[in-house]
Amino acid sequence: MTLELSRRRFVAGAGTLAVAFHLAPLDAVAATVAADGLRIDESADDGSLAWLLLEEDRVTIHSGKVELGTGVQTALTQIVLDELHLRHGRVGYVQGDTRVTPDQGTTAGSKTIQNGGPELRQAAATAFQALLGLAAAYFQVDRSQLQADDGVISVVGTSLRVGYARLLDHAELVLVADPAAPVATPGEYQVVGRSVPRADLPGKVTAEFGYLQDVRVPGMVHGRVIRPSGRNATFASITPESMARARAIPGFLSVVQRGNFVGVVATSEWAAIQAAAPATGIEVVWTDGQPLVAQASLPEALRDPAQHYRTTQEVSVGDVDAALVTADTTVQAGYFTPFQMHAAMGPTCAVADVRRTPDRKTGVQATVWACSQAVFALRETLANLLGLPEPAVHVIYEESAGCYGHNGADDVAADAALLSQTVGKPVRLQWSRQHEHGWEPLGAAMAHDLRGGITDGAVVAWEHVVCTPTHGSRPNGSPGTVLAGLLTGSLPANLPTAAGNSGGRNAPVNYVFPNDRLIAHLVRSFETAGPTSNVPAAPLRYRFPRTTALRSLGGFSNTFANESFLDELAAAGGADPLELRIASHEDPRAIAVLEALGDAWANRPAGGDGTGAGVAFARYETEYSYVATYVEVTVDQSTGAIRVGRVLVAHDSGLVINPDGIRHQIEGCVIQGISRTLKEEVHYDDRGVTSVVWQSSPFNPGPQYEVLRFSDVPAIEVTLIDRPDQPAWGAGEPAIEPIPAAIGNAVFAATGVRIRTLPMTPARVLSALQEVQPRR
Amino acid sequence: MPTSLTRTVNLNGERRRVTVPDDAEQLLYVLRNQLGQRGPKFGCGVSQCGACTVLLDGQIRRSCVTPLRTVPEGASVETLDGLGSGKRPHPLQQAFIDEQAGQCAYCVNGMIMGAVGWLRQLKASGRTTAPSESEIAAFLSGEAPGSTQNYICRCGTHLRVIRAIHRAAEELLS
Numbered sequence: 001m002t003l004e005l006s007r008r009r010f011v012a013g014a015g016t017l018a019v020a021f022h023l024a025p026l027d028a029v030a031a032t033v034a035a036d037g038l039r040i041d042e043s044a045d046d047g048s049l050a051w052l053l054l055e056e057d058r059v060t061i062h063s064g065k066v067e068l069g070t071g072v073q074t075a076l077t078q079i080v081l082d083e084l085h086l087r088h089g090r091v092g093y094v095q096g097d098t099r100v101t102p103d104q105g106t107t108a109g110s111k112t113i114q115n116g117g118p119e120l121r122q123a124a125a126t127a128f129q130a131l132l133g134l135a136a137a138y139f140q141v142d143r144s145q146l147q148a149d150d151g152v153i154s155v156v157g158t159s160l161r162v163g164y165a166r167l168l169d170h171a172e173l174v175l176v177a178d179p180a181a182p183v184a185t186p187g188e189y190q191v192v193g194r195s196v197p198r199a200d201l202p203g204k205v206t207a208e209f210g211y212l213q214d215v216r217v218p219g220m221v222h223g224r225v226i227r228p229s230g231r232n233a234t235f236a237s238i239t240p241e242s243m244a245r246a247r248a249i250p251g252f253l254s255v256v257q258r259g260n261f262v263g264v265v266a267t268s269e270w271a272a273i274q275a276a277a278p279a280t281g282i283e284v285v286w287t288d289g290q291p292l293v294a295q296a297s298l299p300e301a302l303r304d305p306a307q308h309y310r311t312t313q314e315v316s317v318g319d320v321d322a323a324l325v326t327a328d329t330t331v332q333a334g335y336f337t338p339f340q341m342h343a344a345m346g347p348t349c350a351v352a353d354v355r356r357t358p359d360r361k362t363g364v365q366a367t368v369w370a371c372s373q374a375v376f377a378l379r380e381t382l383a384n385l386l387g388l389p390e391p392a393v394h395v396i397y398e399e400s401a402g403c404y405g406h407n408g409a410d411d412v413a414a415d416a417a418l419l420s421q422t423v424g425k426p427v428r429l430q431w432s433r434q435h436e437h438g439w440e441p442l443g444a445a446m447a448h449d450l451r452g453g454i455t456d457g458a459v460v461a462w463e464h465v466v467c468t469p470t471h472g473s474r475p476n477g478s479p480g481t482v483l484a485g486l487l488t489g490s491l492p493a494n495l496p497t498a499a500g501n502s503g504g505r506n507a508p509v510n511y512v513f514p515n516d517r518l519i520a521h522l523v524r525s526f527e528t529a530g531p532t533s534n535v536p537a538a539p540l541r542y543r544f545p546r547t548t549a550l551r552s553l554g555g556f557s558n559t560f561a562n563e564s565f566l567d568e569l570a571a572a573g574g575a576d577p578l579e580l581r582i583a584s585h586e587d588p589r590a591i592a593v594l595e596a597l598g599d600a601w602a603n604r605p606a607g608g609d610g611t612g613a614g615v616a617f618a619r620y621e622t623e624y625s626y627v628a629t630y631v632e633v634t635v636d637q638s639t640g641a642i643r644v645g646r647v648l649v650a651h652d653s654g655l656v657i658n659p660d661g662i663r664h665q666i667e668g669c670v671i672q673g674i675s676r677t678l679k680e681e682v683h684y685d686d687r688g689v690t691s692v693v694w695q696s697s698p699f700n701p702g703p704q705y706e707v708l709r710f711s712d713v714p715a716i717e718v719t720l721i722d723r724p725d726q727p728a729w730g731a732g733e734p735a736i737e738p739i740p741a742a743i744g745n746a747v748f749a750a751t752g753v754r755i756r757t758l759p760m761t762p763a764r765v766l767s768a769l770q771e772v773q774p775r776r
Numbered sequence: 777m778p779t780s781l782t783r784t785v786n787l788n789g790e791r792r793r794v795t796v797p798d799d800a801e802q803l804l805y806v807l808r809n810q811l812g813q814r815g816p817k818f819g820c821g822v823s824q825c826g827a828c829t830v831l832l833d834g835q836i837r838r839s840c841v842t843p844l845r846t847v848p849e850g851a852s853v854e855t856l857d858g859l860g861s862g863k864r865p866h867p868l869q870q871a872f873i874d875e876q877a878g879q880c881a882y883c884v885n886g887m888i889m890g891a892v893g894w895l896r897q898l899k900a901s902g903r904t905t906a907p908s909e910s911e912i913a914a915f916l917s918g919e920a921p922g923s924t925q926n927y928i929c930r931c932g933t934h935l936r937v938i939r940a941i942h943r944a945a946e947e948l949l950s
Contacts (some may be wrong), residue, residue: 069880204881205872206865207815207857214814250797269809270801345819345930346882402880402931433820671932694824709926710916713934
């Protein structure tokens with residue numbers, strides 16, 4: 001079925017073939033279109049349909065999914081080329097623009113290839129069928145006599161040929177993706193499955209590519225925010241002498257203060273920086289608010305029932321209590337991971353142009369360039385923050401530094417918009433490093449208590465109790481879901497009602513255990529309306545630092561706990577860690593990634609002498625990509641320093657679109673995972689984050705946010721298990737999940753010491769070593 | 777009160793004159809906001825990440841901690857923007873493409889410009905063989921002789937960056 005629709009405004013002139021598609025099931029799209037009388041809203045603001053455009057000389061995807069530096073643009077292009085029977089050519093990628101691309105939700109959760117890929121494939125297949133139809137009419141032959149190769153359709157057995165451009169010259173088609181359009185079979189893939197180089201890289205390494213940080217608009221001025229003295233602090237005053245000092249700065253324009261939101265605007269970036277610094281510009285007096293729960297007490301505090309607003313039982317199989325009583329051997333252990341941060345290389349940035357009146361033609365009053373993962377949700381949130389109707393806000397995605405989840409990208413857009421609205425000029429604002437580290441929403445600290453039983457080499461009982469703050473604080477339309485909204489008196493979003501696939505991601509295991517229980521204690525991030533309420537009581541009454549989605553969410557910490565504890569059970573029950581994992585699975589694809597480590601495991605270092613090997617497994621979200629990881633470490637027993645020497649990853653994410661692209665994502669997961677395992681920990685005091693730069697220095701004494709260095713990076717070997725007949729699943733996060741447990745298991749093999757707390761710093765490891773073998 | 781300053785620099789082989797109202801303004805902001813450069817990037821402002829790296833009179837410099845008043849009159853400034861182009865990339869840029877050494881690539885300005893400066897120093901000292909991958913890793917970690925500055929990559933492209941620099945070094949030092 002192919003529906004023909006009226007043309008959209010942006011499909012201008014003849015020579016165009018446009019196919020609409022959507023991430024929702026295609027039936028629903030067809031129904032929507034049909035019910036709408038075969039008409040599509042030209043504003044695209046109701047945002048349901050993505051577009052694949054074929055013009056005479058180019059192909060363009062209009063996508064709500066955005067390129068975050070992970071290479072999805074290149075991979076999506078490969079899918080389109082194959083279905084269009086094109087071997088070459090760049091496919092344009094118009095992304096994340098609330099006026100010309102559809103609302104496809106958040107670009108996150110390793111779902112762009114997984115969900116967007118098949119829909120785009122179907123759209124391209126629909127376009128190809130239309131091209132065949134045009135060629136059949138052109139040659140007056142049946143389409144069964146046609147064949148296509150690299151943009152040329154020919155009549156089999158003749159010299160008759162026609163290029164797509166010529167066919168499109170006569171066309172003016174708007175179609176809806178046809179779910180029945182035949183797609184290429186795996187054997188026909190020419191471009192899919194090949195390591196096509198990244199389309200964006202040449203521009204990035206030659207500085208021809210412009211990042212969000214490079215966006216400049218006419219009349220633009222520069223902003224800088226001045227943050228409160230602490231997470232819950234409130235504005236008291238600006239000292240008059242500092243006000244006079246700031247006014248004397250050449251280029252200074254104004255101070256903006258709305259509630260607890262304070263910023264400055266100047267004609268140059270340097271002047272804005274000077275005006276915002278207490279030594280050279282504005283000095284703000286703040287009143288401290290409620291202190292945060294002490295960092296040193298986190299492992300206990302997260303487990304304290306007084307910090308829980310809800311407890312949910314999320315897995316319940318068999319009778320765990322009875323099985324623990326009858327098991328041959330039982331083990332229990334607690335695990336802890338700290339707050340960690342996204343820590344983008346480039347502090348987050350935005351340019352906002354908020355006018356006094358809407359544009360007469362478009363109705364747009366606020367244009368915001370931002371690196372949000374969800375431009376539509378940001379648009380709604382900004383509209384509410386600025387007091388504008390939603391269609392009056394236009395958000396345009398521009399690529400920034402890699403984000404690894406929900407960082408300050410949305411917050412800075414709101415900061416810039418508030419400043420622009422107040423001064424009536426376009427404002428560019430890039431956070432300082434100290435603001436990025438100090439105020440980005442963090443990945444949550446988590447605590448885990450596990451109990452298990454093993455009999456005759458098989459796990460007979462398993463219980464995981466997880467304590468977690470929220471991992472989901474993305475903008476949802478409410479102004480309090482951006483920092484500027486919180487500071488101007490709006491409430492944060494309600495806390496979640498279950499750990500689910502957020503804080504609870506990968507807390508359930510994929511192993512088949514006869515008795516298995518998962519209990520989640522949901523931690524009260526801020527004061528709520530009552531002991532069991534998930535509703536915020538006030539904007540600035542945080543108990544813990546503000547937290548949200550960081551690469552794999554709870555999956556990193558939950559997998560650390562599960563996969564370390566499984567090793568503890570194996571050790572207690574005398575089972576081989578790799579064999580126990582294989583024996584505990586029924587899923588052949590899970591077994592296959594584990595077996596791919598077999599050779600390395602069989603030839604692993606003997607252990608016990610400071611060098612050892614460990615394995616760990618994860619299936620992303622318990623239902624997508626499979627990862628098994630082997631790690632070798634050497635532990636310096638005099639300093640406690642862990643060196644990761646070798647990492648092997650066996651990875652099955654179904655159909656491989658771009659092997660090198662997936663390898664690159666896996667390498668990134670491994671390296672970031674080692675960094676988070678060995679080094680990364682947010683430090684904070686009563687008021688807020690104190691690890692505000694990368695390294696300790698005289699200006700920032702005390703522990704800072706250290707990340708892995710080049711000289712600490714091990715050799716990484718990746719085995720991709722390609723399954724061309726299976727759906728392509730995401731690969732941006734799965735491989736980070738097994739890393740901390742694989743390292744911890746290797747440290748145990750190397751030293752006999754089990755490290756149950758991240759990061760595994762030399763001091764922590766040394767103290768654990770000394771506990772086991774006290775120095776004389 | 778800030779002191780204004782006018783400087784002429786030789787930016788990628790071209791004479792450019794700039795005036796700033798405050799001579800403490802860091803070179804990074806002058807390059808990005810007055811001289812239209814996109815290569816050097818703001819990463820930390822405290823000389824800890826390398827994203828702002830340029831070559832100042834041939835020396836590797838973190839432009840985020842280089843006040844314009846410390847830049848000599850007539851000084852040569854080299855940036856990623858002037859190193860090569862998409863049509864004619866510098867061997868290091870080509871090597872980064874060949875090795876696919878970038879995800880978000882916000883940091884690669886630092887690694888490329890740092891490596892340009894470092895490999896020139898090695899060549900000037902008479903070295904004719906490419907540094908090993910572990911020497912390159914040490915350089916990028918601020919652990920090589922004469923180099924104390926760490927370069928940060930957050931996406932985890934480290935191994936490819938090291939390979940890219942090694943590949944280019946084989947061409948540039950032979």
